[in-house]
Amino acid sequence: MSTEKCFANGSAAPGPVPKGHIRLYSMRFCPFAQRTRLVLNAKGITYDTVNIHLKDKPDWFLEKNPLGLVPTLETPAGEVIYESPITCEYLDEVYPEKKLLPSSPFAKAQQKMMLEHFSKVTPYFYKIPMGRRNGEDVSGLEAELKEKLAKLSKDLANKKTKFFGGDSITMIDYMMWPWFERLETFELQHCLDGTPELKKWTERMREDPAVKVTMYSTDTYKAFYKTYVDGKPDYDYGL
């Protein structure tokens, strides 16, 4: 697509997905959609992006995915895939170059169990900023998040590897990364103070080409999330 600007209701539908491409319906700042963007980039897949105005979704998008979720993938055959871990696993199976999930069933199950644990971490990135905005005391939530990050750091230390699936980046690293990229944005950087292993992991992740190319600066995130918590998200911020 020639534009990064989001498509709102009333906008003309994009044409069919070109042969040899895959299309990602996304929102530039969505951490779940970033998972899919990371995998697309890491694997060098040719894709186009259609960003969606999540507060005013086009009818043609809701026809493709009645749940209106991003990330959603669409193939040239009109197949539609959503839910971030499902999109990522689908991409890893269809595009065999640079496999991100391990081939051993147990190692794959381990990554899925880690992801299941991590799904208990992501809600804090919503609850803490919203709580602060409403003037609530979020110190309890911050302590819970710290505890969960400490557990992750301990797991990584026990593995004695650079990344969560070994000494190179695998799927689970990309599945967790987007929230770490936003720690500073949400003034939660201090939650990594007692977790040296995890901190080192974030430094290694920042060196990864797919991470670099899908990343926004903390200033950009801060500006976007300000509009988000104020209830008027500016999906085109910075364009």
Add this chain to the structure above:
Amino acid sequence: MSTEKCFANGSAAPGPVPKGHIRLYSMRFCPFAQRTRLVLNAKGITYDTVNIHLKDKPDWFLEKNPLGLVPTLETPAGEVIYESPITCEYLDEVYPEKKLLPSSPFAKAQQKMMLEHFSKVTPYFYKIPMGRRNGEDVSGLEAELKEKLAKLSKDLANKKTKFFGGDSITMIDYMMWPWFERLETFELQHCLDGTPELKKWTERMREDPAVKVTMYSTDTYKAFYKTYVDGKPDYDYGL
């Protein structure tokens, strides 16, 4: 194992998992563990069962799985796998006989998306009985459940197949079945009144050998769930 009786804290740990076996930590009436039992039976896998007293879990079980969840699988190598969909996919990968998940990445993604939808259905089987027990009006919850089942029935009618993944049973059917088996137990049978396709599917499912062998009678479920909602679950009911 020679006993179906549950292991509570203080009980002697079972020995190592014999070579060529896999062990399932389970609870006889748990619908999530039944998913794994269905897959084990459908694929003809040799396994032993260790039922766990979920209100008084043995320390040796918590050492294997600190979350204390059933179903949990353990291999002779001491590998531990939990979360019902993860255990089922693991079994389907390790034991290639009678594959339950489709090999096409898109068909597999479809089953996972269906499972994600279905995860919004299962909580009603807890909320409705608990609400009734507390004397609450559950008609709203029942209406919501009916709507979700109607959607499932419509999806099946649109597919024009006997089961959710085609004309023979596949993984998604087993993932959903345990809750349908309990409809009558929870006096929710009437929720299938307006869903003829789904009703026919339940009749077909009841003919499946793995369903037959993992099933309990409605009388047994009723007796167990009575002890459950009263806060003193009799995990050994009927033994």
